Amino acid sequence: xxxxxLRRVGLILPVxxxxxxxxxxxxxxxxGDPIEVRAGEHGIAPExxxxxxxxxxxxxxLWQQFxxxxxxxxxxxxxxxxVTRRPVAAEFFTLFPATLELGLCAMVFAVVLGLxxxxxxSVRRGSALDYGLMSAAVTxxxxxxxxxGLMMILLFSVTLGWTPVSGRISDLFFVPPVTGFMxxxxxxxxxxxxxxxxxxxxxxxxxxxxxxxxxxxARMTRSSMLEVLGEDYIRTARAKGLSGTRxxxxxxxxxxxxxxxxxxxxxxxxxxxxxxxxxxxxxxPGVGHWLIESIQRRDYPVLQGGTLLIASLVMLVxxxxxxxxxxxxPRIRR
Amino acid sequence: xxxxxxxxxAPMPGPVRLFWRGFAExxxxxLGLAVxxxxxxxAVLAGQIAPYSPIEQFRTHFLAPxxxxxxxxxAFLLGTDDVGRDLLSRLIYGARLSLLIGLSVVxxxxxxxxxxxxxxxxxxxxxxxxxxxxxxxxxxxxxLLLAIVIVAxxxxxxxxxxxxxxxxxxxxxxxxxxASALSELARDYVTATRSAGASTPRLMFxxxxxxxxxxxxxxxxxxxxxAILDAAALGFLGLGxxxxxxxxxxxxxxxxxxxxxxxxxxxxxxFAILATVLAFNLLGDGLRDALDPRLRR
Numbered sequence: 242x243x244x245x246x247l248r249r250v251g252l253i254l255p256v257x258x259x260x261x262x263x264x265x266x267x268x269x270x271x272x273g274d275p276i277e278v279r280a281g282e283h284g285i286a287p288e289x290x291x292x293x294x295x296x297x298x299x300x301x302x303l304w305q306q307f308x309x310x311x312x313x314x315x316x317x318x319x320x321x322x323x324v325t326r327r328p329v330a331a332e333f334f335t336l337f338p339a340t341l342e343l344g345l346c347a348m349v350f351a352v353v354l355g356l357x358x359x360x361x362x363s364v365r366r367g368s369a370l371d372y373g374l375m376s377a378a379v380t381x382x383x384x385x386x387x388x389x390g391l392m393m394i395l396l397f398s399v400t401l402g403w404t405p406v407s408g409r410i411s412d413l414f415f416v417p418p419v420t421g422f423m424x425x426x427x428x429x430x431x432x433x434x435x436x437x438x439x440x441x442x443x444x445x446x447x448x449x450x451x452x453x454x455x456x457x458x459a460r461m462t463r464s465s466m467l468e469v470l471g472e473d474y475i476r477t478a479r480a481k482g483l484s485g486t487r488x489x490x491x492x493x494x495x496x497x498x499x500x501x502x503x504x505x506x507x508x509x510x511x512x513x514x515x516x517x518x519x520x521x522x523x524x525x526p527g528v529g530h531w532l533i534e535s536i537q538r539r540d541y542p543v544l545q546g547g548t549l550l551i552a553s554l555v556m557l558v559x560x561x562x563x564x565x566x567x568x569x570x571p572r573i574r575r
Numbered sequence: 576x577x578x579x580x581x582x583x584x585a586p587m588p589g590p591v592r593l594f595w596r597g598f599a600e601x602x603x604x605x606l607g608l609a610v611x612x613x614x615x616x617x618a619v620l621a622g623q624i625a626p627y628s629p630i631e632q633f634r635t636h637f638l639a640p641x642x643x644x645x646x647x648x649x650a651f652l653l654g655t656d657d658v659g660r661d662l663l664s665r666l667i668y669g670a671r672l673s674l675l676i677g678l679s680v681v682x683x684x685x686x687x688x689x690x691x692x693x694x695x696x697x698x699x700x701x702x703x704x705x706x707x708x709x710x711x712x713x714x715x716x717x718x719l720l721l722a723i724v725i726v727a728x729x730x731x732x733x734x735x736x737x738x739x740x741x742x743x744x745x746x747x748x749x750x751x752x753x754a755s756a757l758s759e760l761a762r763d764y765v766t767a768t769r770s771a772g773a774s775t776p777r778l779m780f781x782x783x784x785x786x787x788x789x790x791x792x793x794x795x796x797x798x799x800x801x802a803i804l805d806a807a808a809l810g811f812l813g814l815g816x817x818x819x820x821x822x823x824x825x826x827x828x829x830x831x832x833x834x835x836x837x838x839x840x841x842x843x844x845x846f847a848i849l850a851t852v853l854a855f856n857l858l859g860d861g862l863r864d865a866l867d868p869r870l871r872r
Contacts (some may be wrong), residue, residue, distance in 0.1 A: 259712040270728050379603065379860070383853040385804055387811045388827060388845025391834060399835055425841050514719035518808060532720070533812060536727040553716045559715075 245567050254561055258311070260552050265310050268545045269303075282566045319546030324538050329546035333528060338421025340527030343519070346424075346443055347451035352505065355455045356494075359462025359501075362490055363470065363501060372461065381456030385514055392451040397445060404441050407524035411438040450519040454508045461504045465497040472496075492555040499566075506562030510555050597865035604861020610854035611863055616779035619672040626652070633659040638837045654831065654839045662839065665821035666847050672822050673803050676737055680802035681795050683741040688748025689791070693779045695749065696756035707753070718743040722805055726814040731824065733806075736815035740805045743799055751794055755787035789866040796862055800855035807848045811843040823848045849858040 272360050285293075287548045299307055307328075313319070319329040364375040404538055409423045410416060414435040416426045424443065427435035469475065478492045517529035524530065528547060535543035588596070598604055617624065627633075633655060640647040641654040641662075653662040695706040713721065725739035726732075760764060760783065768782045809815035810824025818829055823844040830840035 256711055256715065257707065258709070260715055265713055267724060272730075351836055376603070379856060380849070380853055383800065383804075383849060383856045385807055385811075385824075385845055385848045385852065387808060387824075388841075391827070391831075391841055392845065393839065395834060395838060510717040514717035517719060517723065518811070521812065532723070536723070538816070544724060544727060548716065548720060551717065551720060555717065556715050574577060 242568070246564060249560055249567075250562055257553065257556065260556070261311060261314055261549060262307065263548045264552075265307055266546050268541055271541060290345065314549070319549065320542035322535075322543050324535075324543075329543055330550070332531070332543070333547055333550050335421075336416075336526060336531050339423070339525060340513075340516050340520070340529060341426065342422045343446055343450060343525060343527060344509075344516060346361055346447035347500045347512060347515075348454060348505070348508070350447055350451035351454035351458055351508075355458030356462055356501070359459040360466055360489065360494060362459070362463045363466035366467065371463075374464065378456040379457045381452050382460070384452055384456075386449055386452060387518045387522060390446070390519060391453060393445050394522070403433045404445050405438075405510055405551075409422045409439065409442050409526060410435065411442075414438060446519050446523045446525055447524075450512065450515050453511060453515065456506075457504060457511075458501060459507065461501050462497065465500045466493060469497045503562060503566060506558060506565075509558045513551055513555065581660045586659050592789065593758060600859050601861040601864055602632050603857040604864070607854040607861060610850060612786060614670050614674060614854070616666075618674045618804050619665055621667050621671045625661075627661040629665045629668040630819045631658065631664075633661070635659070637835060638840070640837070641651065644839070644862030650835040653843055654837070656826070656840050657833050657837075662843055665826060666823070666843060669821045669823045669844070669847065670851075672733075672816065672820070673807075673848075674808060676733075676740075676798040676806045676822075677802045677855070679737050680806070681798050683737075684744045684798065685791070685795055687741075689752050689784065690746050691745075692749040692752025693756055693784065695753045696760060696783075697775060703753075706749065710749050713743065714746050716743075719805060719808060722809060723812065725870055726809055731814045731817065733816040733820065736806050736809040737802075739809070740802050743805070744801060747798070748791070749795060751789060751790055751844045755790055756783050759783045759786050793863040793866060794860055796855055796859035800852040800859070803848065803855070804852050 291300075298306055301309075308397075316431070317330055319333075320330055322332060325332065358374055358378075362371045394406055397403045405411065410427065411434075414427070414432050415432065416430045416435055416439075418425065419429065423439045427439040430436075466489075470489075475488060475493055478488045483492075485512050495559050513529070516527060517533060519525065520527045520529035521533050529552070532544060532547050534540075535547065589717070606867065615737075617818070630647055633651075636655045636659045637838055639651050639655040639659075642649045642652050644654070647654060651661050651665065654850060655661055656665070667699065685771075691706050695703040715828045716842075717725075721743045722736070722739040725742060726735050729735040729738070765782060769778060807822070807824030810826075811828045813828055816822035816825045818825060825840065826844040832842040
């Protein structure tokens with residue numbers, strides 16, 4: 242097991258270096274000199290340009306620049322935002338809890354609803370219920386979530402007035418950030434309504450972001466369950482006279498869960514991509530919203546550093562999924 | 576044998592008929608195919624069936640509601656947008672654009688992916704490792720994020736958006752082609768063709784590739800819907816097609832300010848995206864069931 246773990250970690254390092262190389266190359270493809278780009282529309286004097294190019298090491302050969310960049314990344318230095326002048330990594334980790342909170346709630350919504358619905362569809366295979374659930378699931382999986390979010394706002398916020406349109410909490414409350422998770426911080430604040438306000442702000446974005454994972458998990462659970470329900474040991478369990486519920490929940494679901502867990506792990510990339518759209522629609526102050534703003538402001542260090550951090554997170558989660566899978570299933574450890 | 580007796584009694588159904596039998600069992604797939612055909616007709620005949628030009632502005636009819644809503648008129652069946660353009664006409668021309676996006680993106684990523692995947696499978700060694708590790712690196716980025724970064728760097732626009740989406744969807748084609756080619760390469764017919772003196776390009780494209788077609792067709796159909804969805808998302812973020820192009824995602828972005836007063840400018844373009852993406856997903860599921868008996872439910 243330890244050898245497997247070490248090998249997986251060893252494999253990830255070259256990929257990480259390649260990811261930094263890609264982010265280094267991509268940002269060099271921006272038309273124009275990085276310094277001129279930073280100077281923006283005001284322009285810059287030629288002498289000052291040469292001076293700054295030297296200062297930032299841009300007059301060195303590309304490979305030296307790359308090594309320098311690697312050195313900085315390895316020390317957690319991802320550059321400084323052109324707009325706020327704050328380090329990119331620090332900004333990222335200030336905003337990331339908001340994205341994490343939204344993503345976790347979306348995932349909980351998707352799993353809590355998707356697993357039972359998938360099991361239900363598999364048990365009632367071929368019925369109108371199965372047909373209805375699976376039609377809803379394929380529709381959900383095809384959903385343009387930026388439109389879905391707007392339609393939800395139109396219905397629940399504008400027409401019914403049940404939920405607020407944007408943000409994480411009402412302006413009436415000031416919640417000092419302790420954990421960065423608004424749900425937890427607001428519980429510990431002195432204001433009574435703060436927690437309720439945080440929940441009402443979170444619920445729509447979480448549902449919107451969770452829609453595609455929900456549909457994927459429900460479909461995956463159904464097909465995985467159908468496969469397991471056809472196995473001999475299920476027939477044996479039934480023949481022993483166990484109740485239908487016990488066979489489904491204890492014998493079948495346990496084994497059907499392994500591929501579903503993998504799919505849940507793979508949804509992390511989808512969630513982070515979806516968070517960009519969801520956060521833009523709901524003005525949710527997370528990293529997705531921050532990245533889109535950085536594009537509008539041509540804040541390239543933020544775009545580069547933020548993308549690198551998100552890719553690193555995806556890599557870590559994938560590693561976690563692989564290791565968990567190896568732990569659950571000794572056959573793939575080799 | 577029973578089969579040979581049956582074959583003598585009635586002629587064996589041809590591959591097309593066999594395929595159709597499997598495909599038509601799936602009602603969703605037939606529905607998807609129907610929607611796709613309607614879209615195709617609408618896209619081809621856009622100039623004939625659209626009531627107006629997609630960019631013509633009727634300055635007396637800003638944000639006119641759809642015909643059935645209070646205050647609507649049959650002159651603008653689905654209403655008008657904030658500068659008085661007929662929504663129905665814009666949606667019709669948008670269908671042309673969406674199919675064009677899907678087709679270009681799939682053509683680009685399918686052809687590049689096929690060449691790279693075959694190269695990886697046939698060359699092996701360093702070439703294989705280099706191609707596949709590069710694909711792994713691309714896959715580490717959430718696809719929408721990478722597409723956004725590429726467009727942010729190349730500059731917003733429909734062409735760059737399509738290029739970006741083609742790049743981020745490339746790895747799935749490469750992996751698929753490589754995996755199917757490798758399993759075909761181990762078979763006797765390939766060895767036989769090789770020993771008969773067939774050149775490597777001939778082996779690649781005319782011996783092995785046709786036998787990898789089934790999963791590729793399925794992937795292309797699903798890739799079509801992914802391309803339309805991602806391009807619309809880029810359009811919505813202001814990075815794809817630019818106004819006044821009647822691209823559905825771009826139309827949604829333009830409607831954002833008015834959604835509280837005029838639900839129709841928001842509802843219809845998004846519904847068009849959903850219907851198109853859903854149709855291609857249903858079609859892809861049906862193709863998979865019909866082409867790959869192992870996955871049949």
